[in-house]
Amino acid sequence: MNKNFGRKLEIGPTDRTSEQRTPESPLFLIPEAARESFVPYVTDLPVPRAGENDLTRIAPGRPLAEGDRIEVFGRICDERGRPIRGALMEIWNANKWGRYTHVDDPARQPLDPNFIGIGRVMSDDNGEYRFWTIEPGAYLARPDIGRWRPKHVHMSLLGGSARLVTQMYFPGDELLKKDPSFYLLGDAGERHIAVENKSDQEGFKAAYQFNIVVGGRNATYFENE
Numbered sequence: 001m002n003k004n005f006g007r008k009l010e011i012g013p014t015d016r017t018s019e020q021r022t023p024e025s026p027l028f029l030i031p032e033a034a035r036e037s038f039v040p041y042v043t044d045l046p047v048p049r050a051g052e053n054d055l056t057r058i059a060p061g062r063p064l065a066e067g068d069r070i071e072v073f074g075r076i077c078d079e080r081g082r083p084i085r086g087a088l089m090e091i092w093n094a095n096k097w098g099r100y101t102h103v104d105d106p107a108r109q110p111l112d113p114n115f116i117g118i119g120r121v122m123s124d125d126n127g128e129y130r131f132w133t134i135e136p137g138a139y140l141a142r143p144d145i146g147r148w149r150p151k152h153v154h155m156s157l158l159g160g161s162a163r164l165v166t167q168m169y170f171p172g173d174e175l176l177k178k179d180p181s182f183y184l185l186g187d188a189g190e191r192h193i194a195v196e197n198k199s200d201q202e203g204f205k206a207a208y209q210f211n212i213v214v215g216g217r218n219a220t221y222f223e224n225e
Contacts (some may be wrong), residue, residue: 067096083127098139
């Protein structure tokens with residue numbers, strides 16, 4: 001492989017638009033010396049308010065949302081393992097029935113009046129983050145071809161670079177085998193599946209660890225905004 005080129009994206013299954021969206025040639029690699037100056041640098045970030053990292057309720061003291069509560073934690077670092085401090089993470093996911101609280105969501109599943117499904121948290125000095133949410137349900141993304149999306153949590157990062165967006169998947173989900181978004185990750189797919197742990201908090205189903213590497217050979221692949 002030419003050292004100036006990266007991986008070549010494959011065309012995903014069951015997705016009629018994949019042929020139109022997938023580049024035909026291998027991706028260009030940005031020279032390491034130019035990476036830091038190549039992307040815009042974000043210096044001012046909004047500080048989350050207290051409770052924004054708890055998606056299980058609309059606000060402190062409000063009723064809990066329906067569904068299984070889960071804890072998500074991890075570490076954000078660069079390709080050399082150095083922590084990325086003060087990165088703003090925005091989180092959003094569907095409710096327990098697989099519906100987003102969004103006017104453009106065509107799903108017919110119920111809405112939960114106690115679940116908005118969006119939150120924010122900042123990484124600490126060790127690059128670590130932690131938030132709580134409701135385990136999302138799978139949903140029918142393409143009724144015309146019967147394609148379901150597996151359970152997932154969306155994450156957006158701001159801090160030190162342009163906005164980066166990725167998805168965290170859940171272990172043991174059979175729908176991953178037929179999901180084009182997951183398929184296109186290739187060998188990196190396994191790094192996008194969270195590691196399940198037992199939560200030490202009362203009333204929580206599980207705790208999931210999801211580490212994010214920004215840049216380098218083992219980078220967490222991100223979607224375009």
